[in-house]
Amino acid sequence: MTARSRPPGWVSAQGHYAGAVSRFVAYALDLAASTALFTLGLAATAFAVQTITGHPVSWSKSDVVIAVIFACWQFFYFGYSWAASGKTFGMAILGVRVVRADGSDLDPWRGFLRALVFPLSFLFFGLGFLGILVQREHRALHDLIAGTAVIYAWDARAARLRFLAREAEVGASGVPQDPVGSGHAVELPGQAP
Amino acid sequence: MADPVEVLAQQVAERVVDLIVTALDVNALVARIDLNAALSNIDVNEILTKVDVNAVLDRVDVNSLLDRVDVNPLLDRVDVNPLLDRVDVNRLLDRADVDEVLRRADVAAVLARVDVNNVAARINMDALVEQTDLGAIIARSSGGAASEALDAARSQAVGLDEFVDRWVTRLLRRRHPGPPAPSALAPTALANAQPEP
Numbered sequence: 040m041t042a043r044s045r046p047p048g049w050v051s052a053q054g055h056y057a058g059a060v061s062r063f064v065a066y067a068l069d070l071a072a073s074t075a076l077f078t079l080g081l082a083a084t085a086f087a088v089q090t091i092t093g094h095p096v097s098w099s100k101s102d103v104v105i106a107v108i109f110a111c112w113q114f115f116y117f118g119y120s121w122a123a124s125g126k127t128f129g130m131a132i133l134g135v136r137v138v139r140a141d142g143s144d145l146d147p148w149r150g151f152l153r154a155l156v157f158p159l160s161f162l163f164f165g166l167g168f169l170g171i172l173v174q175r176e177h178r179a180l181h182d183l184i185a186g187t188a189v190i191y192a193w194d195a196r197a198a199r200l201r202f203l204a205r206e207a208e209v210g211a212s213g214v215p216q217d218p219v220g221s222g223h224a225v226e227l228p229g230q231a232p
Numbered sequence: 233m234a235d236p237v238e239v240l241a242q243q244v245a246e247r248v249v250d251l252i253v254t255a256l257d258v259n260a261l262v263a264r265i266d267l268n269a270a271l272s273n274i275d276v277n278e279i280l281t282k283v284d285v286n287a288v289l290d291r292v293d294v295n296s297l298l299d300r301v302d303v304n305p306l307l308d309r310v311d312v313n314p315l316l317d318r319v320d321v322n323r324l325l326d327r328a329d330v331d332e333v334l335r336r337a338d339v340a341a342v343l344a345r346v347d348v349n350n351v352a353a354r355i356n357m358d359a360l361v362e363q364t365d366l367g368a369i370i371a372r373s374s375g376g377a378a379s380e381a382l383d384a385a386r387s388q389a390v391g392l393d394e395f396v397d398r399w400v401t402r403l404l405r406r407r408h409p410g411p412p413a414p415s416a417l418a419p420t421a422l423a424n425a426q427p428e429p
Binding site (some may be wrong): 052054055056057058059060061064134137138139140141142143172173174175176188190191193195196197198200201202203205216 | 267287304334350379382383385386387389390392393396397400404409410411412413414415416417
């Protein structure tokens with residue numbers, strides 16, 4: 040059989056070190072999700088307290104207690120997600136996963152350790168995150184400390200098949216519609232262009 | 233009862249024969265015999281017609297005989313190529329009962345030796361989906377706006393990752409890129425990265 044066109048580079052990305060954009064977007068999604076959940080939790084708690092006591096409760100962002108609870112919640116959100124499955128909600132969306140530095144599955148304690156040292160990467164204007172850009176294995180400071188790495192875990196070949204299938208379905212109408220199969224030319228590290 | 237004189241004569245005769253045999257130089261006697269002349273008088277074919285070859289062969293332990301044969305030097309002296317040139321493979325195959333051969337083959341053992349992942353990696357999925365009804369089947373079973381959006385977002389993110397990585401590599405003037413995947417995942421990643429035929 041002959042190929043009509045060369046499959047785009049992301050098809051072969053599964054198992055490779057994840058890059059900065061995927062990881063940043065995943066973190067942004069996680070931050071939004073965890074903050075939304077925390078806010079919802081606070082609102083639910085305020086509603087419950089008000090219902091029981093009859094006194095209105097208001098939370099202040101500058102409240103130290105709230106800040107501490109928020110930090111604990113963040114630690115739980117990321118730590119539990121990494122310990123349980125190696126990925127958070129945002130990482131699942133972007134199809135990336137935390138593994139040990141050698142690529143094997145993450146130990147639960149290492150997931151919590153990663154969450155514990157994660158704030159260190161924010162120090163000095165986020166200098167610890169620079170490793171994702173410049174380090175050869177795209178590992179940030181907290182990755183190096185916890186002995187972890189982040190890889191692409193989504194089944195790109197299945198995605199490619201889904202795209203081709205959809206294309207075959209609409210092929211008769213001649214309307215190209217999917218950006219996934221647009222042949223976004225990307226070369227992976229170590230691959231010939 | 234035997235005659236005593238006859239018995240005595242028998243014993244004397246046996247003794248005389250013993251003495252003659254003892255005194256006789258058999259080697260010298262054999263040396264004086266013209267064996268070729270003697271054999272030329274024998275009709276070997278006539279003898280062979282009287283031999284029951286099947287009975288002789290029945291008495292031969294072929295396995296024991298073969299155990300004593302060193303086949304390797306024998307095979308070393310055989311030039312197989314002219315032998316094979318004389319074989320009409322098509323005729324041979326015409327006579328072979330392939331169904332019977334397959335029935336006797338341990339297909340499971342054969343498949344156990346096949347690297348299915350390698351075979352699968354060599355399949356041109358694009359062409360397969362395009363040229364068969366597989367595409368329609370996949371589209372009906374896995375289609376959906378959510379999966380479509382996820383696929384698009386992920387592929388765009390990977391594309392941007394590579395774009396950023398290329399620029400960082402240029403800025404840092406790296407000649408050799410880092411390992412594409414962790415060591416434990418390298419074989420899988422390499423299999424994924426194999427160009428399709």
